[in-house]
Amino acid sequence: MTSPPRPERGRFAPSPTGPLHFGSLVAAMGSWLYAHRAGGEWLVRIEDLDPPREVAGASAAQLRTLRAFGLQPDGEVLYQSARGDAYRAALDRLLAGGDAFVCHCSRADLAATDGIHRRCVASSPRSDPSVRLCVPAGTRVAFRDQVQGVFAQDLAAQVGDIVLRRADGCWAYQLAVVVDDAAQGITEVVRGADLLDSTPRQIHLQQRLGLPTPRYAHLPLVLDGDGRKLSKSLSSLPVDDAEPLPALRAAWAALGQTPAAVACAGSPTALLSAALRAFDPARIPRRRETLLAATHNADVPARP
Structure with missing residues (x-):
């Protein structure tokens, strides 16, 4: 007897090393769209496994930013520090x-x-x-x-x-990522292309543990003007919780989607609803890296 198909489920898994920046927002929005395009669920996992690198209060701040941008998880937040x-x-x-x-x-x-x-x-x-x-x-x-x-x-x-x-x-x-993806029933892992090289290791480990292998989608990595990943960029500022719409529109464009589809949205919820209706995964750029637009700092408010 064949087992029923697993429900569609995706996740966003930031490390609490600082506030969410634009590159993190692109990954969060992309994973949210993939999970919800077929009526699935989207979860959030805090990867707090490396205490020396963690910033006090960062996970709470990241969750506040996600809520401000309309990116609400469809279940409880999982903390890896409790999964020993x-x-x-x-x-x-x-x-x-x-x-x-x-x-x-x-x-x-x-x-x-x-x-x-x-x-x-x-x-x-x-x-x-x-x-x-x-x-x-x-x-x-x-x-x-x-x-x-x-x-x-x-x-x-x-x-x-x-x-x-x-x-x-x-x-x-x-x-940790392999054990938690299986425990949470993740069917689709959507994340930055900097983790593409890690995926074969995770698949090999899944096979050794007899765990299912999810589908993978690695989004172009957003770099600053000097070619550095935003999380490692000294000039990178966190996106502004008080003005989410410009950053959401910029993230939508970074995913290769049509700007006009979300141009009239007046709230994060409305923008995400419009984005979900118009989302076309085939439009996502295949390249592994994309430079942050020169106009980004002017067009996307950042928290001072």
Whole structure:
């Protein structure tokens, strides 16, 4: 007997390292549109796995910004910092099945292979070893991205054995995202193209854990005038919660959509409703990067 199809479900998963900027808004709006275009649900997950990089109050500020822009999640917000037991259970399964192993290698140990781990070469045991996923020689992963087309990666040669738990005890992003996507029933992952290279690692890990693989769509990454990702740009300012419409229109345009479709909207809710009716995924630029328009700072209010 075949199981019923999973309901359509997407998600937006920011890290609480600062306020949402325009590039984050493009990813949030894109994931919202993909999830809702077929009547599905859109969830928000806070990826708070790296305490040294977190900014106090950032997650609350990010959620306020999403609400101000009409991007309301269709369920409770999930915080990865509360999910340690789930990650530990998955790691134990991988260790018990021989798919993961304890690794004492340091960065210095792996310098000769440019940081790629193919076998343990630790010069001495560590009191704080990491845990890695085994990537056997010849492991190659290919998938069809809904925006970027076919993407293939020789995982063994280009990436090597993948860290699942870091030497400092923090859970690695790759393990957490795979476990949480499965737990939340995510059917479609829509995010920036900077994470395209991570997708083969996640698919390989899904296969090792026997978890379903969602569809993927990697949106063009918005860069500043100097060619830097906005989250890393010193000139990047957060979008203004008090004036969401200009930024929403700019995000819609960054997704390659027709500006006229949302030109008459007088509120974020009206704009998103119009956007949903007009959204055409085939119009999203296939290139992996796009420069922020020179007029952006003048046209899109930013919080001072």
